[in-house]
Amino acid sequence: MSGFKDAGHLFRFAGLFVLAFAVFLVVRHYVVPKSFGQYGHYRGAAIGEIAAHPAKFAGHESCEGCHSDVQEVKMKGKHAHVNCEACHGALIQRLPAAPQPAPNLYRRLLALVIPPMPVESTFVRHADDPGSVIPPLPDTAVLCVRCHTASAAKPKGFPQVDPAEHAQGLACGSCHKPHDPGMNAGGAK
Amino acid sequence: MNISRRQVMVLLPAAAVAWKYVLAGTPEASPNYKMSEHWWSMLIDIPKCIGCGNCVRACQTENDVPDGNFRTWVERYHVSDENMTNPTVISPDGGKEGFPVATEDGEKYFFVPKLCNHCADSPCTQVCPVGATFISPDGVVLVDPKYCLGCAYCVQACPYGCRYIHPVKKVADKCTLCYHRITQGLTTACCEACPTGARQLADLKNPKDPIHEFLKTHSVQVLKPQMATGAKVFYNDLDGSVR
Helix, strand or coil: HHHHHCHHHHHHHHHHHHHHHHHHHHHHHCCCCCCEEECCCCHHHHHHHHCCCCCCCCCCCHHHHHHHHHHHHHHHHCCCCCCCCHHHCCCCCEEECCCCCCCCHHHHHHHHHHHCCEEEEEEEECCCCCCCCCCCCCCCHHHHHHHHHHHCCCCCCCCCEEHEEEEEEEECHCCCCCCCCCCCCCCCC | CCCCCCHHHHHHHHHHHHHHHHCCCCCCCCCCCCHHCEEEEEEHHHHHHHCCHHHHHHCCCCCCCCCCCCCCCEEEEEEECCCCCCCCEECCHHHHCCCCCCCCCCCEEEEEEEECCCCCCHHHHHHCCCCCECCCCCCCCEECCCCCCCCHHHHHCCCCCCEEEEECCEEEEEEEEEHHHHCCCCHHHHHCCCCCCEEEECCCCCEEEEEEHHHHHHHHCCCHHCCCCCCCEEECCCCCCCC
């Protein structure tokens, strides 16, 4: 034991290390999220949180349940492979945010330190309340032209026209029916 | 079957690691989804893209992408005969509202949709100092917004320019391959809105997915293959001038 005669200071130092390590373990236990390391060097629970984001495009199957008549027409025409929401937009629509009261002095000062969180949007689904939630009718003057304006960059086989020359001022819908756009589909000749 | 104590000592840790991947979890929102059964990717069929911008608008709607930032965008390439390696590339507002008309002048024009390549060996996840960005067990590169510091190392590391710092949340943001949709059996918003089928979601672990037949029978390339990122967005008929 004579070897440890003057080693008291070493034991005290080692004790400090052990204590610091214990404190580190306790702190780590509380600050590291429970799911960290579940699948790798990240928070496993984040995957579920990202997966919980609400979907706004419901998929064409959601529309076809009620609009089977439109689907039948569409399946015969050249737009058979174009999904409903490609033209009509997402099934779930964002409602305009309610007007917020002007922030008071405290809120304005607080905003200098902590940026205020954006107002949560509310969403409505046409499928939940078809009577009152009606998706806006697409403007064919914008919608059709966006895809079918002739351009050297588009695939050669894709139907494309010079809109001014082709339509002569008429709206697309006066000749073509969007769900079955072929000229033999019942549109005016 | 005789297994020595030494063999057990070697096999046990390996089995523990393997079992962790077998049990690779289930996102909370979709209880029937098993991450270990999927390996997601995307196919971009360049000859089908018409540059309408539907994908860009759909992505912004679906994912609340702020104006001026893009999780996906479309570029228009103009390659002249004299200068094949230095194409003119435009992407006005990410191609969200389409492109100006390219007049027929005998030169090469085409559209290239771009998005996160969900690399299997992604540089962006390797540089994150806090473990806020990662490759999920089903092959999607994701960002944990609660853990991200907003240091933007990953923004610099991505060779494809697919990340940005969210102007409100001040954290890194990027394409999630619509993770909230694909885990529920839906396709991505961009694929749903694409009118020509130029974008197709693909599951490389699903033997019935048509991607396997497509990859066998077409000239398919990934972007910047020399960077060995293991990119999983496959481009059909990709021109050599694209970078």
